Amino acid sequence: MKLIFFANTDWYLYNFCVSTAVRLRKDGHEVVMLSPPGPFGDRFAAHGFRWIQLSMDRASLNPLREAATLSRLVAILRKEQPDLLHNYTMKCVVYGALTARIARVPAVVNAVAGMGYVFTSDALKARMLRPLVKTLMRMTLNDHRSLLILQNPDDVMAFTDADLILPDRIRLIRGTGVDTMVFQPAVPPLHRDGRLRVLLAARLLWEKGIQEFADAAALLRQWGHDVECLLAGSPDPGNPHSVPQEQVRQWVDQGLIRWLGHVDDMPGLLNTVHVMVLPSYYREGVPKSLLEGAASGLALITTDRPGCREVVSKDGVDGLHAEAQSALSLAKCIARLDGDRGLLEQLSVRARQKVLREFDERAVIQKTIDVYGELTAPYADASASRSTS
Incomplete structure:
Protein backbone atom coordinates (compact mmCIF):
# COMPACT_ATOMS: atom_id res chain seq x y z
CA MET A 1 0.00 0.00 0.00
CA LYS A 2 1.16 3.53 -0.77
CA LEU A 3 0.36 6.34 1.67
CA ILE A 4 0.91 10.09 1.52
CA PHE A 5 1.24 12.12 4.73
CA PHE A 6 0.22 15.76 4.10
CA ALA A 7 0.73 18.63 6.58
CA ASN A 8 1.09 22.40 6.45
CA THR A 9 4.74 22.34 7.60
CA ASP A 10 7.63 19.93 7.22
CA TRP A 11 8.24 20.52 10.95
CA TYR A 12 4.90 18.95 11.79
CA LEU A 13 5.54 15.88 9.66
CA TYR A 14 9.02 15.42 11.08
CA ASN A 15 8.00 15.76 14.72
CA PHE A 16 4.69 13.90 14.71
CA CYS A 17 4.60 11.47 11.77
CA VAL A 18 8.00 9.88 11.23
CA SER A 19 7.51 7.13 13.83
CA THR A 20 4.27 6.02 12.20
CA ALA A 21 5.93 6.12 8.78
CA VAL A 22 8.81 3.95 10.03
CA ARG A 23 6.36 1.37 11.39
CA LEU A 24 4.45 1.32 8.09
CA ARG A 25 7.64 0.81 6.10
CA LYS A 26 8.58 -2.12 8.33
CA ASP A 27 5.18 -3.59 7.46
CA GLY A 28 6.04 -3.33 3.75
CA HIS A 29 4.22 -0.10 2.83
CA GLU A 30 5.49 3.00 1.03
CA VAL A 31 5.10 6.39 2.71
CA VAL A 32 5.62 9.74 0.96
CA MET A 33 5.83 13.05 2.84
CA LEU A 34 4.06 16.11 1.40
CA SER A 35 4.35 19.65 2.77
CA PRO A 36 5.41 23.19 1.89
CA PRO A 37 9.19 23.78 1.70
CA GLY A 38 11.02 24.14 5.01
CA PRO A 39 14.21 23.40 6.93
CA PHE A 40 13.13 19.96 8.18
CA GLY A 41 12.27 18.40 4.83
CA ASP A 42 15.81 17.29 4.03
CA ARG A 43 15.78 15.15 7.17
CA PHE A 44 13.21 12.79 5.68
CA ALA A 45 15.83 11.34 3.34
CA ALA A 46 17.91 10.25 6.34
CA HIS A 47 14.93 8.12 7.39
CA GLY A 48 14.47 6.79 3.87
CA PHE A 49 11.32 8.72 2.93
CA ARG A 50 10.64 10.70 -0.22
CA TRP A 51 9.52 14.29 0.28
CA ILE A 52 7.34 16.24 -2.14
CA GLN A 53 7.23 20.01 -1.73
CA LEU A 54 3.96 21.84 -2.29
CA SER A 55 3.98 25.61 -2.45
CA MET A 56 1.23 26.66 -0.02
CA ASP A 57 0.67 29.80 2.04
CA ARG A 58 -0.87 28.79 5.39
CA ALA A 59 -2.37 32.24 5.96
CA SER A 60 -3.42 33.12 2.42
CA LEU A 61 -6.97 34.29 1.61
CA ASN A 62 -6.22 35.07 -2.04
CA PRO A 63 -8.75 33.06 -4.14
CA LEU A 64 -6.46 32.79 -7.15
CA ARG A 65 -3.51 31.65 -5.05
CA GLU A 66 -5.62 29.08 -3.22
CA ALA A 67 -7.12 27.78 -6.47
CA ALA A 68 -3.58 27.31 -7.79
CA THR A 69 -2.63 25.42 -4.63
CA LEU A 70 -5.60 23.10 -5.01
CA SER A 71 -4.74 22.51 -8.66
CA ARG A 72 -1.14 21.58 -7.79
CA LEU A 73 -2.35 19.26 -5.06
CA VAL A 74 -4.73 17.47 -7.44
CA ALA A 75 -1.87 17.04 -9.91
CA ILE A 76 0.37 15.51 -7.23
CA LEU A 77 -2.30 13.07 -6.10
CA ARG A 78 -3.08 12.00 -9.65
CA LYS A 79 0.59 11.42 -10.38
CA GLU A 80 1.35 9.57 -7.13
CA GLN A 81 -1.92 7.58 -7.01
CA PRO A 82 -1.78 6.79 -3.28
CA ASP A 83 -4.01 4.14 -1.76
CA LEU A 84 -4.51 6.37 1.25
CA LEU A 85 -4.01 10.07 1.99
CA HIS A 86 -3.50 11.10 5.62
CA ASN A 87 -4.11 14.83 6.13
CA TYR A 88 -2.83 16.62 9.23
CA THR A 89 -3.77 20.13 10.48
CA MET A 90 -6.94 22.02 9.62
CA LYS A 91 -6.13 23.59 6.24
CA CYS A 92 -4.59 20.37 4.92
CA VAL A 93 -7.62 18.40 6.09
CA VAL A 94 -9.96 20.64 4.09
CA TYR A 95 -7.73 20.87 1.01
CA GLY A 96 -6.62 17.25 1.13
CA ALA A 97 -10.13 15.85 1.53
CA LEU A 98 -11.44 18.04 -1.26
CA THR A 99 -8.70 17.23 -3.77
CA ALA A 100 -8.73 13.53 -2.86
CA ARG A 101 -12.28 13.36 -4.20
CA ILE A 102 -11.23 14.97 -7.47
CA ALA A 103 -8.14 12.75 -7.80
CA ARG A 104 -10.15 9.64 -6.81
CA VAL A 105 -7.97 8.63 -3.88
CA PRO A 106 -9.60 5.46 -2.49
CA ALA A 107 -9.21 6.28 1.22
CA VAL A 108 -8.63 9.43 3.27
CA VAL A 109 -7.79 9.83 6.95
CA ASN A 110 -8.06 13.33 8.40
CA ALA A 111 -6.36 14.21 11.68
CA VAL A 112 -7.02 17.40 13.63
CA ALA A 113 -5.01 18.06 16.79
CA GLY A 114 -6.96 20.78 18.55
CA MET A 115 -9.43 23.20 16.99
CA GLY A 116 -6.80 25.58 15.66
CA TYR A 117 -6.69 29.31 14.96
CA VAL A 118 -9.85 29.52 12.83
CA PHE A 119 -12.07 28.08 15.58
CA THR A 120 -10.35 29.50 18.68
CA SER A 121 -9.43 33.06 17.75
CA ASP A 122 -11.75 36.08 18.00
CA ALA A 123 -9.72 37.96 15.40
CA LEU A 124 -11.66 39.33 12.43
CA LYS A 125 -9.79 37.09 10.00
CA ALA A 126 -10.67 33.96 11.99
CA ARG A 127 -14.32 34.97 12.28
CA MET A 128 -14.49 35.58 8.53
CA LEU A 129 -12.96 32.21 7.74
CA ARG A 130 -15.03 30.18 10.20
CA PRO A 131 -18.29 29.86 8.17
CA LEU A 132 -16.37 28.94 5.02
CA VAL A 133 -14.24 26.34 6.79
CA LYS A 134 -17.30 24.83 8.46
CA THR A 135 -19.08 24.53 5.11
CA LEU A 136 -16.06 22.90 3.47
CA MET A 137 -15.66 20.48 6.36
CA ARG A 138 -19.29 19.42 6.21
CA MET A 139 -18.83 18.81 2.47
CA THR A 140 -15.68 16.71 2.79
CA LEU A 141 -15.50 14.98 6.19
CA ASN A 142 -18.60 12.82 5.85
CA ASP A 143 -17.46 10.93 2.77
CA HIS A 144 -17.86 7.18 3.23
CA ARG A 145 -14.24 6.73 2.13
CA SER A 146 -12.84 8.85 4.97
CA LEU A 147 -12.49 8.90 8.75
CA LEU A 148 -11.54 11.71 11.12
CA ILE A 149 -9.08 11.17 13.97
CA LEU A 150 -9.49 13.49 16.97
CA GLN A 151 -7.27 13.51 20.03
CA ASN A 152 -9.58 14.31 22.94
CA PRO A 153 -13.27 13.97 23.89
CA ASP A 154 -13.73 17.76 24.01
CA ASP A 155 -12.93 18.02 20.31
CA VAL A 156 -15.22 15.09 19.52
CA MET A 157 -18.05 16.96 21.21
CA ALA A 158 -17.15 20.24 19.49
CA PHE A 159 -17.16 18.65 16.01
CA THR A 160 -20.41 16.79 16.53
CA ASP A 161 -22.21 19.68 18.27
CA ALA A 162 -21.31 21.92 15.32
CA ASP A 163 -22.67 19.28 12.91
CA LEU A 164 -19.34 19.19 11.08
CA ILE A 165 -19.29 15.40 10.86
CA LEU A 166 -21.40 12.38 11.72
CA PRO A 167 -20.31 10.68 14.96
CA ASP A 168 -19.69 7.35 13.23
CA ARG A 169 -16.99 8.94 11.03
CA ILE A 170 -14.89 9.92 14.09
CA ARG A 171 -12.17 7.86 15.74
CA LEU A 172 -10.72 9.01 19.06
CA ILE A 173 -6.99 8.41 19.47
CA ARG A 174 -5.50 10.36 22.36
CA GLY A 175 -2.46 12.10 20.93
CA THR A 176 0.41 10.85 18.81
CA GLY A 177 2.01 9.10 21.77
CA VAL A 178 5.62 9.22 22.92
CA ASP A 179 8.56 6.86 22.53
CA THR A 180 9.05 5.78 26.14
CA MET A 181 12.32 4.06 25.24
CA VAL A 182 13.84 7.33 23.97
CA PHE A 183 12.27 9.62 26.57
CA GLN A 184 13.28 8.19 29.93
CA PRO A 185 14.14 9.60 33.38
CA ALA A 186 17.72 10.74 33.83
CA VAL A 187 20.21 8.16 35.08
CA PRO A 188 21.43 8.95 37.66
CA PRO A 189 18.36 10.94 38.72
CA LEU A 190 18.68 14.71 38.55
CA HIS A 191 19.48 16.14 41.97
CA ARG A 192 16.19 17.47 43.36
CA ASP A 193 17.57 19.55 46.25
CA GLY A 194 19.32 22.18 44.16
CA ARG A 195 18.02 25.03 42.02
CA PHE A 359 0.32 7.05 25.93
CA ASP A 360 3.06 4.69 24.76
CA GLU A 361 3.77 5.46 21.11
CA ARG A 362 3.59 1.86 19.94
CA ALA A 363 -0.01 1.47 21.07
CA VAL A 364 -1.01 4.81 19.52
CA ILE A 365 0.59 3.92 16.18
CA GLN A 366 -1.24 0.58 16.14
CA LYS A 367 -4.56 2.36 16.70
CA THR A 368 -3.80 4.63 13.74
CA ILE A 369 -2.94 1.67 11.53
CA ASP A 370 -6.18 0.04 12.60
CA VAL A 371 -8.04 3.10 11.28
CA TYR A 372 -6.22 2.68 7.96
CA GLY A 373 -7.38 -0.93 7.92
CA GLU A 374 -11.01 0.09 8.34
CA LEU A 375 -10.83 2.09 5.12
CA THR A 376 -8.49 0.01 3.01
CA ALA A 377 -9.72 -3.51 3.82
CA PRO A 378 -12.86 -3.23 1.62
CA TYR A 379 -10.77 -2.13 -1.36
CA ALA A 380 -8.17 -4.82 -0.74
CA ASP A 381 -10.90 -7.44 -0.57
CA ALA A 382 -12.49 -6.12 -3.78
CA SER A 383 -9.12 -6.12 -5.54
CA ALA A 384 -8.40 -9.68 -4.41
CA SER A 385 -11.84 -10.77 -5.59
CA ARG A 386 -11.26 -9.28 -9.05
CA SER A 387 -7.84 -10.88 -9.36
CA THR A 388 -9.20 -14.37 -8.64
CA SER A 389 -12.28 -14.10 -10.83
Whole structure:
Protein backbone atom coordinates (compact mmCIF):
# COMPACT_ATOMS: atom_id res chain seq x y z
CA MET A 1 0.00 0.00 0.00
CA LYS A 2 1.16 3.53 -0.77
CA LEU A 3 0.36 6.34 1.67
CA ILE A 4 0.91 10.09 1.52
CA PHE A 5 1.24 12.12 4.73
CA PHE A 6 0.22 15.76 4.10
CA ALA A 7 0.73 18.63 6.58
CA ASN A 8 1.09 22.40 6.45
CA THR A 9 4.74 22.34 7.60
CA ASP A 10 7.63 19.93 7.22
CA TRP A 11 8.24 20.52 10.95
CA TYR A 12 4.90 18.95 11.79
CA LEU A 13 5.54 15.88 9.66
CA TYR A 14 9.02 15.42 11.08
CA ASN A 15 8.00 15.76 14.72
CA PHE A 16 4.69 13.90 14.71
CA CYS A 17 4.60 11.47 11.77
CA VAL A 18 8.00 9.88 11.23
CA SER A 19 7.51 7.13 13.83
CA THR A 20 4.27 6.02 12.20
CA ALA A 21 5.93 6.12 8.78
CA VAL A 22 8.81 3.95 10.03
CA ARG A 23 6.36 1.37 11.39
CA LEU A 24 4.45 1.32 8.09
CA ARG A 25 7.64 0.81 6.10
CA LYS A 26 8.58 -2.12 8.33
CA ASP A 27 5.18 -3.59 7.46
CA GLY A 28 6.04 -3.33 3.75
CA HIS A 29 4.22 -0.10 2.83
CA GLU A 30 5.49 3.00 1.03
CA VAL A 31 5.10 6.39 2.71
CA VAL A 32 5.62 9.74 0.96
CA MET A 33 5.83 13.05 2.84
CA LEU A 34 4.06 16.11 1.40
CA SER A 35 4.35 19.65 2.77
CA PRO A 36 5.41 23.19 1.89
CA PRO A 37 9.19 23.78 1.70
CA GLY A 38 11.02 24.14 5.01
CA PRO A 39 14.21 23.40 6.93
CA PHE A 40 13.13 19.96 8.18
CA GLY A 41 12.27 18.40 4.83
CA ASP A 42 15.81 17.29 4.03
CA ARG A 43 15.78 15.15 7.17
CA PHE A 44 13.21 12.79 5.68
CA ALA A 45 15.83 11.34 3.34
CA ALA A 46 17.91 10.25 6.34
CA HIS A 47 14.93 8.12 7.39
CA GLY A 48 14.47 6.79 3.87
CA PHE A 49 11.32 8.72 2.93
CA ARG A 50 10.64 10.70 -0.22
CA TRP A 51 9.52 14.29 0.28
CA ILE A 52 7.34 16.24 -2.14
CA GLN A 53 7.23 20.01 -1.73
CA LEU A 54 3.96 21.84 -2.29
CA SER A 55 3.98 25.61 -2.45
CA MET A 56 1.23 26.66 -0.02
CA ASP A 57 0.67 29.80 2.04
CA ARG A 58 -0.87 28.79 5.39
CA ALA A 59 -2.37 32.24 5.96
CA SER A 60 -3.42 33.12 2.42
CA LEU A 61 -6.97 34.29 1.61
CA ASN A 62 -6.22 35.07 -2.04
CA PRO A 63 -8.75 33.06 -4.14
CA LEU A 64 -6.46 32.79 -7.15
CA ARG A 65 -3.51 31.65 -5.05
CA GLU A 66 -5.62 29.08 -3.22
CA ALA A 67 -7.12 27.78 -6.47
CA ALA A 68 -3.58 27.31 -7.79
CA THR A 69 -2.63 25.42 -4.63
CA LEU A 70 -5.60 23.10 -5.01
CA SER A 71 -4.74 22.51 -8.66
CA ARG A 72 -1.14 21.58 -7.79
CA LEU A 73 -2.35 19.26 -5.06
CA VAL A 74 -4.73 17.47 -7.44
CA ALA A 75 -1.87 17.04 -9.91
CA ILE A 76 0.37 15.51 -7.23
CA LEU A 77 -2.30 13.07 -6.10
CA ARG A 78 -3.08 12.00 -9.65
CA LYS A 79 0.59 11.42 -10.38
CA GLU A 80 1.35 9.57 -7.13
CA GLN A 81 -1.92 7.58 -7.01
CA PRO A 82 -1.78 6.79 -3.28
CA ASP A 83 -4.01 4.14 -1.76
CA LEU A 84 -4.51 6.37 1.25
CA LEU A 85 -4.01 10.07 1.99
CA HIS A 86 -3.50 11.10 5.62
CA ASN A 87 -4.11 14.83 6.13
CA TYR A 88 -2.83 16.62 9.23
CA THR A 89 -3.77 20.13 10.48
CA MET A 90 -6.94 22.02 9.62
CA LYS A 91 -6.13 23.59 6.24
CA CYS A 92 -4.59 20.37 4.92
CA VAL A 93 -7.62 18.40 6.09
CA VAL A 94 -9.96 20.64 4.09
CA TYR A 95 -7.73 20.87 1.01
CA GLY A 96 -6.62 17.25 1.13
CA ALA A 97 -10.13 15.85 1.53
CA LEU A 98 -11.44 18.04 -1.26
CA THR A 99 -8.70 17.23 -3.77
CA ALA A 100 -8.73 13.53 -2.86
CA ARG A 101 -12.28 13.36 -4.20
CA ILE A 102 -11.23 14.97 -7.47
CA ALA A 103 -8.14 12.75 -7.80
CA ARG A 104 -10.15 9.64 -6.81
CA VAL A 105 -7.97 8.63 -3.88
CA PRO A 106 -9.60 5.46 -2.49
CA ALA A 107 -9.21 6.28 1.22
CA VAL A 108 -8.63 9.43 3.27
CA VAL A 109 -7.79 9.83 6.95
CA ASN A 110 -8.06 13.33 8.40
CA ALA A 111 -6.36 14.21 11.68
CA VAL A 112 -7.02 17.40 13.63
CA ALA A 113 -5.01 18.06 16.79
CA GLY A 114 -6.96 20.78 18.55
CA MET A 115 -9.43 23.20 16.99
CA GLY A 116 -6.80 25.58 15.66
CA TYR A 117 -6.69 29.31 14.96
CA VAL A 118 -9.85 29.52 12.83
CA PHE A 119 -12.07 28.08 15.58
CA THR A 120 -10.35 29.50 18.68
CA SER A 121 -9.43 33.06 17.75
CA ASP A 122 -11.75 36.08 18.00
CA ALA A 123 -9.72 37.96 15.40
CA LEU A 124 -11.66 39.33 12.43
CA LYS A 125 -9.79 37.09 10.00
CA ALA A 126 -10.67 33.96 11.99
CA ARG A 127 -14.32 34.97 12.28
CA MET A 128 -14.49 35.58 8.53
CA LEU A 129 -12.96 32.21 7.74
CA ARG A 130 -15.03 30.18 10.20
CA PRO A 131 -18.29 29.86 8.17
CA LEU A 132 -16.37 28.94 5.02
CA VAL A 133 -14.24 26.34 6.79
CA LYS A 134 -17.30 24.83 8.46
CA THR A 135 -19.08 24.53 5.11
CA LEU A 136 -16.06 22.90 3.47
CA MET A 137 -15.66 20.48 6.36
CA ARG A 138 -19.29 19.42 6.21
CA MET A 139 -18.83 18.81 2.47
CA THR A 140 -15.68 16.71 2.79
CA LEU A 141 -15.50 14.98 6.19
CA ASN A 142 -18.60 12.82 5.85
CA ASP A 143 -17.46 10.93 2.77
CA HIS A 144 -17.86 7.18 3.23
CA ARG A 145 -14.24 6.73 2.13
CA SER A 146 -12.84 8.85 4.97
CA LEU A 147 -12.49 8.90 8.75
CA LEU A 148 -11.54 11.71 11.12
CA ILE A 149 -9.08 11.17 13.97
CA LEU A 150 -9.49 13.49 16.97
CA GLN A 151 -7.27 13.51 20.03
CA ASN A 152 -9.58 14.31 22.94
CA PRO A 153 -13.27 13.97 23.89
CA ASP A 154 -13.73 17.76 24.01
CA ASP A 155 -12.93 18.02 20.31
CA VAL A 156 -15.22 15.09 19.52
CA MET A 157 -18.05 16.96 21.21
CA ALA A 158 -17.15 20.24 19.49
CA PHE A 159 -17.16 18.65 16.01
CA THR A 160 -20.41 16.79 16.53
CA ASP A 161 -22.21 19.68 18.27
CA ALA A 162 -21.31 21.92 15.32
CA ASP A 163 -22.67 19.28 12.91
CA LEU A 164 -19.34 19.19 11.08
CA ILE A 165 -19.29 15.40 10.86
CA LEU A 166 -21.40 12.38 11.72
CA PRO A 167 -20.31 10.68 14.96
CA ASP A 168 -19.69 7.35 13.23
CA ARG A 169 -16.99 8.94 11.03
CA ILE A 170 -14.89 9.92 14.09
CA ARG A 171 -12.17 7.86 15.74
CA LEU A 172 -10.72 9.01 19.06
CA ILE A 173 -6.99 8.41 19.47
CA ARG A 174 -5.50 10.36 22.36
CA GLY A 175 -2.46 12.10 20.93
CA THR A 176 0.41 10.85 18.81
CA GLY A 177 2.01 9.10 21.77
CA VAL A 178 5.62 9.22 22.92
CA ASP A 179 8.56 6.86 22.53
CA THR A 180 9.05 5.78 26.14
CA MET A 181 12.32 4.06 25.24
CA VAL A 182 13.84 7.33 23.97
CA PHE A 183 12.27 9.62 26.57
CA GLN A 184 13.28 8.19 29.93
CA PRO A 185 14.14 9.60 33.38
CA ALA A 186 17.72 10.74 33.83
CA VAL A 187 20.21 8.16 35.08
CA PRO A 188 21.43 8.95 37.66
CA PRO A 189 18.36 10.94 38.72
CA LEU A 190 18.68 14.71 38.55
CA HIS A 191 19.48 16.14 41.97
CA ARG A 192 16.19 17.47 43.36
CA ASP A 193 17.57 19.55 46.25
CA GLY A 194 19.32 22.18 44.16
CA ARG A 195 18.02 25.03 42.02
CA LEU A 196 14.66 24.17 40.45
CA ARG A 197 14.79 24.14 36.64
CA VAL A 198 11.48 24.65 34.84
CA LEU A 199 10.95 24.25 31.08
CA LEU A 200 8.28 25.40 28.67
CA ALA A 201 8.75 23.73 25.27
CA ALA A 202 6.32 24.84 22.57
CA ARG A 203 5.84 26.84 19.42
CA LEU A 204 6.09 30.47 20.46
CA LEU A 205 2.39 31.32 20.25
CA TRP A 206 0.70 33.60 22.74
CA GLU A 207 -2.00 30.96 23.38
CA LYS A 208 0.62 28.54 24.65
CA GLY A 209 0.98 30.79 27.70
CA ILE A 210 4.36 32.31 26.79
CA GLN A 211 3.51 35.70 28.31
CA GLU A 212 2.20 34.06 31.47
CA PHE A 213 5.42 32.06 31.78
CA ALA A 214 7.58 35.20 31.59
CA ASP A 215 5.33 37.03 34.05
CA ALA A 216 5.40 34.05 36.42
CA ALA A 217 9.20 34.11 36.30
CA ALA A 218 9.10 37.76 37.35
CA LEU A 219 6.78 36.95 40.27
CA LEU A 220 8.98 34.07 41.43
CA ARG A 221 11.96 36.40 41.48
CA GLN A 222 9.99 38.94 43.53
CA TRP A 223 9.05 36.19 46.00
CA GLY A 224 12.70 35.19 46.44
CA HIS A 225 12.54 31.83 44.67
CA ASP A 226 15.76 30.81 42.93
CA VAL A 227 14.14 29.13 39.91
CA GLU A 228 15.61 28.88 36.41
CA CYS A 229 12.93 29.27 33.73
CA LEU A 230 13.87 27.89 30.33
CA LEU A 231 11.96 28.39 27.07
CA ALA A 232 12.49 26.03 24.12
CA GLY A 233 10.90 26.71 20.77
CA SER A 234 10.90 29.07 17.83
CA PRO A 235 8.51 31.75 16.58
CA ASP A 236 5.98 30.59 13.98
CA PRO A 237 5.86 33.40 11.39
CA GLY A 238 3.02 31.68 9.51
CA ASN A 239 0.72 32.00 12.52
CA PRO A 240 -0.91 35.38 13.26
CA HIS A 241 -0.46 34.77 17.00
CA SER A 242 3.28 34.12 16.92
CA VAL A 243 5.32 35.78 19.67
CA PRO A 244 7.83 38.18 18.07
CA GLN A 245 11.47 37.26 18.55
CA GLU A 246 12.14 40.78 19.82
CA GLN A 247 9.73 40.21 22.72
CA VAL A 248 11.45 36.97 23.70
CA ARG A 249 14.84 38.69 23.65
CA GLN A 250 13.45 41.42 25.90
CA TRP A 251 12.50 38.78 28.50
CA VAL A 252 15.98 37.29 28.19
CA ASP A 253 17.61 40.70 28.67
CA GLN A 254 15.49 41.21 31.80
CA GLY A 255 16.87 37.96 33.18
CA LEU A 256 13.42 36.35 33.41
CA ILE A 257 13.98 33.39 31.10
CA ARG A 258 16.71 31.55 29.27
CA TRP A 259 15.72 31.04 25.63
CA LEU A 260 17.08 27.90 23.96
CA GLY A 261 15.43 28.31 20.54
CA HIS A 262 14.78 25.11 18.61
CA VAL A 263 16.22 22.06 20.38
CA ASP A 264 17.02 18.88 18.44
CA ASP A 265 18.01 16.78 21.45
CA MET A 266 14.84 16.99 23.52
CA PRO A 267 15.53 13.79 25.50
CA GLY A 268 18.87 15.23 26.57
CA LEU A 269 17.35 18.58 27.52
CA LEU A 270 14.55 16.98 29.53
CA ASN A 271 17.10 15.06 31.58
CA THR A 272 18.46 18.40 32.85
CA VAL A 273 15.20 19.90 34.20
CA HIS A 274 12.73 19.09 36.98
CA VAL A 275 9.42 20.49 35.76
CA MET A 276 7.63 20.79 32.40
CA VAL A 277 5.02 23.55 32.17
CA LEU A 278 2.49 24.27 29.47
CA PRO A 279 0.15 27.09 30.59
CA SER A 280 -1.85 26.79 27.40
CA TYR A 281 -5.27 28.34 26.86
CA TYR A 282 -5.31 26.94 23.31
CA ARG A 283 -7.57 24.04 22.33
CA GLU A 284 -4.80 21.46 22.23
CA GLY A 285 -5.05 17.93 20.86
CA VAL A 286 -2.85 16.13 23.39
CA PRO A 287 0.34 18.19 23.80
CA LYS A 288 3.46 16.30 22.78
CA SER A 289 5.64 18.35 25.12
CA LEU A 290 3.67 17.19 28.15
CA LEU A 291 3.92 13.57 27.06
CA GLU A 292 7.67 13.86 26.50
CA GLY A 293 8.10 15.55 29.87
CA ALA A 294 6.04 12.90 31.64
CA ALA A 295 7.94 10.08 29.93
CA SER A 296 11.17 11.71 31.12
CA GLY A 297 9.94 11.66 34.70
CA LEU A 298 9.25 15.39 35.09
CA ALA A 299 6.55 16.93 37.23
CA LEU A 300 3.92 18.60 35.04
CA ILE A 301 2.12 21.92 35.38
CA THR A 302 -0.57 22.76 32.83
CA THR A 303 -4.11 24.07 32.57
CA ASP A 304 -7.41 22.26 32.86
CA ARG A 305 -8.10 22.88 29.18
CA PRO A 306 -9.03 20.51 26.31
CA GLY A 307 -6.10 18.25 25.50
CA CYS A 308 -4.03 19.31 28.50
CA ARG A 309 -6.42 17.65 30.92
CA GLU A 310 -5.88 14.36 29.11
CA VAL A 311 -2.33 14.31 30.49
CA VAL A 312 -2.90 16.00 33.86
CA SER A 313 -6.37 14.86 34.83
CA LYS A 314 -6.27 15.39 38.60
CA ASP A 315 -4.62 18.37 40.24
CA GLY A 316 -2.10 17.20 42.81
CA VAL A 317 -2.22 13.59 41.62
CA ASP A 318 -0.61 13.36 38.17
CA GLY A 319 0.45 17.01 37.95
CA LEU A 320 -0.70 20.49 38.90
CA HIS A 321 -3.36 22.66 37.27
CA ALA A 322 -2.70 26.38 36.86
CA GLU A 323 -5.55 28.70 35.96
CA ALA A 324 -5.57 29.62 32.27
CA GLN A 325 -4.14 33.08 31.48
CA SER A 326 -3.04 33.57 35.09
CA ALA A 327 0.65 34.21 35.70
CA LEU A 328 -0.08 34.35 39.42
CA SER A 329 -1.58 30.87 39.45
CA LEU A 330 1.30 29.49 37.38
CA ALA A 331 3.87 31.11 39.70
CA LYS A 332 2.13 29.64 42.75
CA CYS A 333 2.27 26.14 41.22
CA ILE A 334 6.00 26.47 40.48
CA ALA A 335 6.65 27.90 43.95
CA ARG A 336 4.73 24.99 45.48
CA LEU A 337 7.04 22.47 43.83
CA ASP A 338 10.10 24.54 44.71
CA GLY A 339 9.07 24.40 48.36
CA ASP A 340 7.88 20.78 48.43
CA ARG A 341 10.44 18.51 46.82
CA GLY A 342 8.58 15.45 48.10
CA LEU A 343 5.54 16.42 46.02
CA LEU A 344 7.86 17.11 43.09
CA GLU A 345 9.16 13.52 43.35
CA GLN A 346 5.66 12.03 43.64
CA LEU A 347 4.33 13.88 40.60
CA SER A 348 7.41 12.93 38.57
CA VAL A 349 6.94 9.22 39.26
CA ARG A 350 3.19 9.30 38.59
CA ALA A 351 3.66 11.18 35.33
CA ARG A 352 5.98 8.48 34.00
CA GLN A 353 3.63 5.73 35.15
CA LYS A 354 0.66 7.34 33.40
CA VAL A 355 2.49 7.70 30.10
CA LEU A 356 3.58 4.06 30.19
CA ARG A 357 0.01 3.04 30.90
CA GLU A 358 -1.89 5.27 28.47
CA PHE A 359 0.32 7.05 25.93
CA ASP A 360 3.06 4.69 24.76
CA GLU A 361 3.77 5.46 21.11
CA ARG A 362 3.59 1.86 19.94
CA ALA A 363 -0.01 1.47 21.07
CA VAL A 364 -1.01 4.81 19.52
CA ILE A 365 0.59 3.92 16.18
CA GLN A 366 -1.24 0.58 16.14
CA LYS A 367 -4.56 2.36 16.70
CA THR A 368 -3.80 4.63 13.74
CA ILE A 369 -2.94 1.67 11.53
CA ASP A 370 -6.18 0.04 12.60
CA VAL A 371 -8.04 3.10 11.28
CA TYR A 372 -6.22 2.68 7.96
CA GLY A 373 -7.38 -0.93 7.92
CA GLU A 374 -11.01 0.09 8.34
CA LEU A 375 -10.83 2.09 5.12
CA THR A 376 -8.49 0.01 3.01
CA ALA A 377 -9.72 -3.51 3.82
CA PRO A 378 -12.86 -3.23 1.62
CA TYR A 379 -10.77 -2.13 -1.36
CA ALA A 380 -8.17 -4.82 -0.74
CA ASP A 381 -10.90 -7.44 -0.57
CA ALA A 382 -12.49 -6.12 -3.78
CA SER A 383 -9.12 -6.12 -5.54
CA ALA A 384 -8.40 -9.68 -4.41
CA SER A 385 -11.84 -10.77 -5.59
CA ARG A 386 -11.26 -9.28 -9.05
CA SER A 387 -7.84 -10.88 -9.36
CA THR A 388 -9.20 -14.37 -8.64
CA SER A 389 -12.28 -14.10 -10.83
